[in-house]
Amino acid sequence: xxxxxxxxxxxxxxxxxxxxxxxxxxxxxxxxxxxxxxxxxxxxxxxxxxxxxxxxxxxxxxxxxxxxxxxxxxxxxxxxxxxxxxxxxxxxxxxxxxxxxxxxxxxxxxxxxxxxxxxxxxxxxxxxxxxxxxxxxxxxxxxxxxxxxxxxxxxxxxxxxxxxxxxxxxxxxxxxxxxxxxxxxxxxxxxxxxxxxxxxxxxxxxxxxxxxxxxxxxxxxxxxxxxxxxxxxxxxxxxxxxxxxxxxxxxxxxxxxxxxxxxxxxxxxxxxxxxxxxxxxxxxxxxxxxxxxxxxxxxxxxxxxxxxxxxxxxxxxxxxxxxxxxxxxxxxxxxxxxxxxxxxxxxxxxxxxxxxxxxxxxxxxxxxxxxxxxxxxxxxxxxxxxxxxxxxxxxxxxxxxxxxxxxxxxxxxxxxxxxxxxxxxxxxxxxxxxxxxxxxxxxxxxxxxxxxxxxxxxxxxxxxxxxxxxxxx
Ligand code: PLP
Numbered sequence: 001x002x003x004x005x006x007x008x009x010x011x012x013x014x015x016x017x018x019x020x021x022x023x024x025x026x027x028x029x030x031x032x033x034x035x036x037x038x039x040x041x042x043x044x045x046x047x048x049x050x051x052x053x054x055x056x057x058x059x060x061x062x063x064x065x066x067x068x069x070x071x072x073x074x075x076x077x078x079x080x081x082x083x084x085x086x087x088x089x090x091x092x093x094x095x096x097x098x099x100x101x102x103x104x105x106x107x108x109x110x111x112x113x114x115x116x117x118x119x120x121x122x123x124x125x126x127x128x129x130x131x132x133x134x135x136x137x138x139x140x141x142x143x144x145x146x147x148x149x150x151x152x153x154x155x156x157x158x159x160x161x162x163x164x165x166x167x168x169x170x171x172x173x174x175x176x177x178x179x180x181x182x183x184x185x186x187x188x189x190x191x192x193x194x195x196x197x198x199x200x201x202x203x204x205x206x207x208x209x210x211x212x213x214x215x216x217x218x219x220x221x222x223x224x225x226x227x228x229x230x231x232x233x234x235x236x237x238x239x240x241x242x243x244x245x246x247x248x249x250x251x252x253x254x255x256x257x258x259x260x261x262x263x264x265x266x267x268x269x270x271x272x273x274x275x276x277x278x279x280x281x282x283x284x285x286x287x288x289x290x291x292x293x294x295x296x297x298x299x300x301x302x303x304x305x306x307x308x309x310x311x312x313x314x315x316x317x318x319x320x321x322x323x324x325x326x327x328x329x330x331x332x333x334x335x336x337x338x339x340x341x342x343x344x345x346x347x348x349x350x351x352x353x354x355x356x357x358x359x360x361x362x363x364x365x366x367x368x369x370x371x372x373x374x375x376x377x378x379x380x381x382x383x384x385x386x387x388x389x390x391x392x393x394x395x396x397x398x399x400x401x402x403x404x405x406x407x408x409x410x411x412x413x414x415x416x417x418x419x420x421x422x423x424x425x426x427x428x429x430x431x432x433x434x435x436x437x438x439x440x441x442x443x444x445x446x447x448x449x450x451x452x453x454x455x456x457x458x459x460x461x462x463x464x465x466x467x468x469x470x471x472x473x
Pocket of ligand 1 (some may be wrong): 080123138139140141180182236237238263264266267292304
């Protein structure tokens with residue numbers, strides 16, 4: 001592709017993107033294709049000869065786009081959002097054009113120095129104390145794995161990486177059952193082993209870890225000759241927003257000299273609003289925190305921010321310096337690849353910088369406050385309908401409910417069928433969870449471009465789908 005063609009197709013792609021965003025409300029939110037349908041439309045073998053860009057672009061529009069689920073659709077209420085404010089998409093166009101690999105300071109000093117600066121902006125915006133240093137990870141799963149590896153190394157006096165785990169005491173990590181499954185994966189991958197992830201019982205409507213039970217479990221493990229390594233707390237768990245009492249967890253951790261990692265992947269972005277910070281009171285006592293600005297703040301996916309109180313521990317756990325990666329004569333610089341598991345790094349700070357400047361913290365706070373207020377109003381409306389029940393009260397902008405018409409015997413099956421029906425109709429997109437063993441339908445508002453009218457449409461879409469279900473009349 002020569003320079004003229006590159007210009008032409010870049011403009012075309014940007015225009016396509018703008019049209020796409022403008023027309024999203026007219027598309028079904030979830031892809032409406034059957035499994036295998038897209039693959040069947042793509043030749044099984046690669047082309048030997050070059051093809052015209054016109055043909056490639058046309059196939060993108062006719063074959064690929066219909067098979068996409070539209071995460072930027074204003075009526076996307078499933079999972080948690082993976083937002084991409086238009087300004088962060090513009091930043092990503094620029095990043096893509098430069099295509100720098102930003103593993104070391106010297107492989108793009110601006111990427112490193114902007115990352116340091118912009119993560120400190122975000123730290124201030126979140127009300128985190130000075131002393132927390134941030135790094136951008138590709139995902140919360142990577143941040144949590146890194147934290148678990150630090151826990152492991154600290155507990156083993158930095159011998160785990162070298163010697164491995166055989167012959168060591170049995171390591172123990174504690175969390176509630178509300179923590180995302182990325183903690184399970186971190187436990188397997190770190191070699192600690194699933195059976196050493198100790199699930200602590202929860203209590204109260206926030207489903208927080210019982211701090212006394214946590215302490216008893218740690219003491220019992222020590223008495224049994226095991227090696228408690230750390231605790232993973234959550235603020236805004238994925239299922240229904242389960243939230244630990246961070247101060248209580250940190251107090252236990254301090255008494256037992258354990259590492260605390262807080263997973264606030266979704267809810268963390270809301271902490272730019274001072275009124276929500278009571279949800280993580282005591283956060284200054286944590287050793288590390290992960291939150292995903294790509295979930296709720298609006299930074300184009302992927303952008304996961306990982307704050308640590310002691311970067312040296314992270315670097316001691318993850319850094320590796322073969323001669324070809326050394327940066328001789330550059331004292332005091334940061335090589336962020338030493339803070340992460342992958343070596344190669346995309347330039348992710350630019351979109352956060354564009355986003356925070358173009359919207360200002362007040363603009364971003366306004367968006368989050370709207371989502372919370374609209375979701376809470378919707379929960380009240382749904383809960384007031386005689387054939388619905390609210391299963392979990394709103395935690396910020398997340399709540400769950402169940403449709404329970406009196407003549408339906410199997411309510412779990414009925415609610416799964418209802419979710420499928422709603423998603424097949426395509427006006428909105430929702431997903432389900434299980435609460436105390438029973439199926440519930442999750443609703444979260446967090447889409448960057450959502451309006452109050454989109455939530456009103458959600459109410460209508462839910463009620464009309466439910467009442468047209470067999471046995472629901
Ligand atoms: N933690 C929570 C609370 C989540 O909801 C999720 C994903 O939705 C994760 C962690 C994992 O996030 P990631 O996809 O960035 O690894």
